[in-house]
Amino acid sequence: MRHRILGAGAGAAAALLLASCSTPGSGSASEASPNTLTVSTPTEPDSLDPTLANTFAARLVFTSFCEKLYDVDSKLRIVPQLAAALPEVSADGRSMEITVRKGVRFNDGTPLDAAAVQTTLERDLTMKASARAGELGAVSRVETTGPRTVRLVLKHPSAPLLSQLADRAGLIMSPTALKKLGDDFGTAPVCVGPFRFQDRVSGNEMDFVKSRYYYDADKVRLDGIQYRFITNSSVATANLESGDVQAAEHIDPSDAVTLKGESGVRVLHSDTIAYQSISINVRKNADTALGTSPALRRAFEMSIDRNALNKAVWNGQNVPDCGPLPAQSPLRVRPDCTAYDPDAARALVEKSGDDHPSVELMVPTGAAPQREAQVIQSMAQDVGFKVSVRPIDLVSGLDLARKGQFDAFLEGWSGRVDPDGDTNDIITTGGANNFSGFSDRTVDSLVSQASEADDNATRSKLYARAVARVGGLRPLLYLYHNRWFLGTSSRVHGVVYQPDGLPRFKTAYLTH
Template structure:
């Protein structure tokens, strides 16, 4: 009798939580100082808006670096540093963005059209920029008048405004850019409710209330500290002990534990997010692995994964199982045929390959209890059909470096999701995309993605993205698992947190009650 791979892996994974120790809380923060301490499981890779590329950076930017646009609680795009939505030319190939008047950067210098142009040009041209693909439709940025930016496009771009509501729309102080250049991240200056005051690598980043913020009356905190704790159980323990006041990105099991507290010292905020989890399989010819060489073996690997059982075993059935990157909230989401869970079929494919079994696979995952639990369940499922999966845990910065260089076999990776479907496809599946970790390269796929982003007709976009998803599915190089439901634990005396479906909690209006 074969032992169920999910049950065995989940039992083993539970051992990860038994050896965790709660780190010292330090002497910065807390309600007595009116400084909010927030834990998050990963550390920002960079505080330079041009180069930053992980979710932790997106979270931290909300406190000190605002964008031209943002989203509201229904994922509508709304002005932030822009004074209004863009005025778009009739042919769709240019637009004007009015800039909010009376705004200053946190170094006291004014925000104007010239400052916006400088940041957008840097995003588009800096060799290390992670924003290039996001802004690839832009041909030129100019200053129409002191408070209006004019953007000329190579082609109509439906996703552009959504990109400007994300990191591509983050605007940095020209004075700081001129002073620091490539070292901007060491002392970043933007427009925001808080301003950077220090960073202890691997531990925390500190911010203090800005003296220059245009909306300062809404900011009640004296400061905010982001502390990095990659174990959800440890973060929960810190919250329960009162050494921190907010714990971002809790595992569902820990969120349920907080909800069941008898004295209700804490509460749980929930977001059905646009994020998703996926598996990247390296298909570059030089990878030289069994999976890179054979689409049939990649299909067998996908057939070995029971998405529903994975969701139940690791996430208490809290996520939305799906096999495509478009969020279920999107009007462009369409049904696609998923590769079915079929372990017997996977065994037949492996047997027909003629390769010695078990077939080796190295699965790269992020450090932390939840990713490793998930990796162990996938490992057990795949090993059950004839693979030999070894798990390689790495910190996020190291994992991204290997992923971008193509120096990996299989990578279990989450994507925090974007409001517009282009942000969930373009940079991840097109040739040369900075987040195209698996090395997909198809002129037909590239053309489909570009066409989908060049039309504003919903039915046309929906069909084009359906074709994109089907083509990616046929490669079995990028396996989508589910869309995330995320949880934030917060002390009951912390109010004013905004938590939207983009999965990013905002603390601009947070405050302590007594």
């Protein structure tokens, strides 16, 4: 049995979260090199298969072992990663040519070439249950025009496509491993990256070791990286203070404030493009108070004081907002928010004729989401709603949400560089992340037009109209944009923490 060191005050239940069995030779914590960085993160990835993965936790882990055609820099500008340069787009916007870097190998030694890129992208487009198919929906076919050149033939011009290739749709997998593992690729994934996958202990940790094939290996100074799943921020903070982990990702603002006053630790922050919202099940078969009544959805939103919520749960660190586009987006138009008005909310509840309309609020497990749900519960109950909170692990919650088996779901979205990633697939009909089941032809048309427009001014106006319409119909209630915190030991250097909220550990190193 392997036990974690906990800070003072951590209870027995927390200790159970941090203890697990390991098998000899698994490469897990007890055998880790002293030059391995141990990072705590509050959520476990759903899958390590880039075609199927659908959580922020997976995006975080991919940064260490699975690189993309493109990435973003500190100003959220798209830059080449596995691609040799930004793509060449045809004059009519209907094809995109990408040249891949020379001399790159996957972590199994397989060379990266145009054919490997083609294999990955075609899998993303055609695999059953692919979470990337919608993101690559503008692609008609993938061609190779040379050993290192790939051409994407498009159904129509697509302004967001490049940003998708700077996210999970741009993650490239080893064709050798794909042929060997098929649908089981996520059990032993092989990509290009500074570290290669070694082991996964479900519910506990993932281990990676330095890749001997990585093209930029001179910049990699760690022997390995280990991600531990610690759902409670205070427990993660205690582990950081004790030295059992050297970095704690996604810690609560209150814990960040505590850490800032201590020696031996640092706190980094990212003003992210992420947002938090409440999805409301508005499917035709959703026989719930909020699902059937636009007036009650309006009352529910008017009961929520976004500023008070931010102060009570997040120490005022987040940015209250009622739309999905972040402040960093040049296409953002600030939406006209529904004001906090408990008196008007009470009047709407009374007018509905529903005596204390009930709402079941599904919320991911964890101390901070629970606090947030309890504050929302109190605010809504103050105007006449009867709110129950249903804690659930994130993966199960996402599954129920996609099936429409919920009333309201408090959940976050890690945000995307292009506004299409914060709207399309989330508020458009049939989208994989359209948990509410919302369907509106006007919104669909606006988002579609925005994706095909070739100038930012036009796109900005179209997205503003789409966001305003969603704000009026309320299938989602946007709450705020996140500021995230990363605590590290003062021995840790070289971490890159950008506005996409994904800390990169490629250039990280430890001093002893």
